Amino acid sequence: MIVATAGHVDHGKTALIKALTGTDTDRLPEEKKRGLTIELGFAYHHNEDIAVGFIDVPGHQKFIANMLTGIAALDLALLVIAADDGPMPQTYEHLAALNLMGLTRAAIVITKTDRVNSEQLRTVIAQVNQLVANTHFAKSPYFYVSSLQGDGIDLLRQHILQCAQSGPSRSTEGNFRLAVDRRFVVDGIGLIVTGTVHSGSIAVDDEVVISPTGQRARIRSMHQENRAVSASSAGHRCAINLTGAAITINTVAPGSWIVHPSAHHPRQLFDGKLRVLPSELKPLQHWTPVHVHIGASHLTGRVAVLTDNKIIFPGDEGDIQIVLEQSIPVIWNDKFIIRDQSATRLIGGGHITDPNAAAQNRAKPWRKNDRNAHGLSSANEALLQLATLHPEGYIATQFLDGRNMTATEREKLLITLETELTRINSGDQLILLTTLRWRQLNDECIELLGSFHDANSNLLGCPADVLFKSLAMNIMKPVFNAIVTQLCRRGLVKHRGQVLHLVDHDPRLSVEDETFLETFLALTPEHQLCPPVVHEMAAKMSMDPTDLVQKLDYFSAMGKLIGIQQQRYFTPAKIREIIRLTETLFAADKNQGFTPADFKTATGIGRRPAVQILEFFDRSGLTLRQHNHRSMIAAASDIFGD
16 A cells, blocks of 8 residues: 655654654755655555555655656645644645545545644644545544654554555556656665555566657566565556666656556647636636646646636636646546646646547547547446447457556457447557447448449449449448448448449440450550550550550450559459558567658559559558558458459
């Protein structure tokens, strides 16, 4: 269990932890000299099988950023108030921060009781009662202690141990994430980072990523609660010895995260729910510059207010988007605090609802519906709503990343939804569609093909692109390709080259057309993958190029040819051979993909036709272009049939 102090400077937080654990958490010479906590201090108490980690936070207003780091992942707070002072400015500020972070478990500790009489103590208790009345801690127990004399310490320690024993255990689900609050180098050992484990678990020799920079490292050794361990998990303080290529103290910046490779998804903006403190004197305006605290990270950015009136009044909660000046690997439900531009006061805080939000269209009504769905605590319900809201297909990959699910957890979730949602895999993207919508689209495609056959009985089928564009509502191309594949597997549709047709519709070429096609194909040598352009072929056949294109388009509609931009017409066999070479090329480097130059070299096709073919593959849904590289995201049979 992680316990942190909170409260005004010089109210005895450090002395309290020393009385509870025997450890003086002030380690810096300057802290000793000034009698003032500056950086976070750490201490541990072990009792049989119970381990409690204590975080001592600074109480001075100048070091509020360090305090916010200390309370980022707590199980229990000790709100410390000196009996001779009563509540002071940072008492209010720290209490507000704890409340904004959503913490519900606390103990109120009145210190320095040996310095006051009973009347003063009653006055302070009344002040504290009023202070916590409208917070999560209104019913928290009170403890009265003198850290120097030891009064009340045993009773408080016993309460903390009971909380550790009876409190809810931390879930270890999700990928490993540790917020780095300290890093230093030990001679002969190397780089050490310390922090609180926010989620998941990790073991010695595991590979991790330093986020947001993305540098990989390996865990050489670990300590947890000042003891050497082979593994650690959520809810513990942990010190990790990192090793790897070019790992130095500068490799890990303050506020970095150490994460499982699957949790490395840095983002520069996110949607969330924000509550503005009642103590604010004016509403929070749209695009207000702020300081943002998440985990151990302290960043700057702006708040886009997404309420209808573009403001959030003091004491109210509203939808916001925070746009940061730097990236950070946040996930769903991460808590955050914002301070004003001068970093002198708290404005409010909340939690992240969509860590993958886009800057575009954030004020649109459909985005509001999406935000409401993302805000649901149940991932099952959220996915069902999002799939319903997106009948064109919902890309769920980023949603699952944002919920920080391991591969096993993702599969378990999707299995529970398999009767309600249809999965479509497109490269590394997972697309979801409601089962009802999936069935509707299958039926619609069958009806459209039937209508096409009635109107064009002399043609074999409808070009796939024409059918795709004829649907009543736009859908994603991978969704359409998956529907076509499903209809073919069910034996309802046949897919030949670029055309689709119902199985009982099978017109044939006339003898004259067969002869013409043979003549045309004979003009391209068998060993040559890429045929000449149409106007060259037309010259060889003594035809007008326009008339030849019309004829070749007819052959394409009969499944005999595959035309690209009405420039070149390939046989299905030649396209199949080009795809085979492309598959081999992509298999050589699936992470990076391949460039047009790579494709040109592998196929022996000239630069211009190579680019035309690749663009045709992109439009068909066979490949996906990302900058100058391409990946294959579908099987050839799903795009061009048999």
